[in-house]
Amino acid sequence: MSYKIVFFDIDGTLLDEEKRIPEDTRLAIAELKASGIEPVIATGRAPYFFKWLLEELGIESFVSLNGGYVVYKGKELYERRIPIGDLEKLVELSGRAGHPLVFEGKATYHTNHEDDAGVWKAVDSLRVERPGFNADFWRGEGIYQVFLHCADGEEAAYLPELPGLRFIRWHPNALDVLPHTGSKAEGIQAMLDALGIKPEEAIAFGDGLNDKEMLTLVGLGIAMGNSHPELLAHADYVTARADEGGIRQGLVYAKCIPDGKGAAV
Incomplete structure (x- = not known):
């Protein structure tokens, strides 16, 4: 499968337990962008919680507030409020x-x-x-x-x-x-629809209970090695921990970036 877009949870996925970006994660995101595949944040956090992360990783688009507020390259695509x-x-x-x-x-x-x-x-x-x-x-x-x-x-x-x-x-x-119907998957679907991308052409990385729906929606759902045990049944692949190269390992598995030996695996 040729993937076009990858959605990343933040805590325990892009960030380790100390809320830091592992250096191998930083490099893997840069390689992903160089390959022409779009990285997108998909988080339960509000936008004001992760502006710094967008800037650090050069990511322009996000699904925030568990699917409630979606922005693609500065344009609001979708919002869902509590009645x-x-x-x-x-x-x-x-x-x-x-x-x-x-x-x-x-x-x-x-x-x-x-x-x-x-x-x-x-x-x-x-x-x-x-x-x-x-x-x-x-x-x-x-x-x-x-x-x-x-x-x-x-x-x-x-x-x-x-x-x-x-x-x-x-x-x-x-x-x-x-x-009740809200989830990251709801916001991701809104973005995919706007971009004309099929769910099977997308990947998602996550580690928490609020990642179940998005891992099920996409073509390749990847759970981090530090994931909540209940998430694993919803994943297609379980990668390493966030602080042990999990993002790189997952992207190599999906053939989105080279394996470091000069060829994609």
Whole structure:
């Protein structure tokens, strides 16, 4: 198969556990671009969390906020917001439970709990600037995703009350909340449709629970060696860890870049 585009998750995929770009990953992305194949970020993060990464790797396009906001070379292609009614119910339920929320717009984000240690613990793990405080931010801005901060299992109380939303845990103290049909695959499909590229002509790399749909959608779904165990069943190939040359190994396997010995494998 001749692939035309590759989608990369960020945390645990392009970045190692220390949130650094491994040098072999940096070189592999450069080789991929030189081969004429388009690299694209596909992440649960908001755009303001990874602008630096786009600049570092020379990547121009992204699927962000778990498929909620898609940009191709500076042009907005697709957006999906959480319905206001669902936000109202989520705010009500979380208020009763005492669970903080962080509301993510496409340009900035804010929490409804000021100076909360649980929020800081989760957000700081991303190595990003902390959110501002504005409890009513969700009323005046389009919200694409919400962080719900609660302990493992406590999200079960929300499920019957919010059937239009899905909850994906990414930290012991935090989950992504997005529309029930939302996923990275939704945003990727929007980009593929706009570019006239078939899913089987695409590759995706990921390591987390929010990568299941995109690995299944594309022609070649690659799971990192450090992946969540539940992701492996959705992958066509399992590569090495992010910090052990996993990106290069996967791209060589897909015959997108040379194997370093002068020939593609």
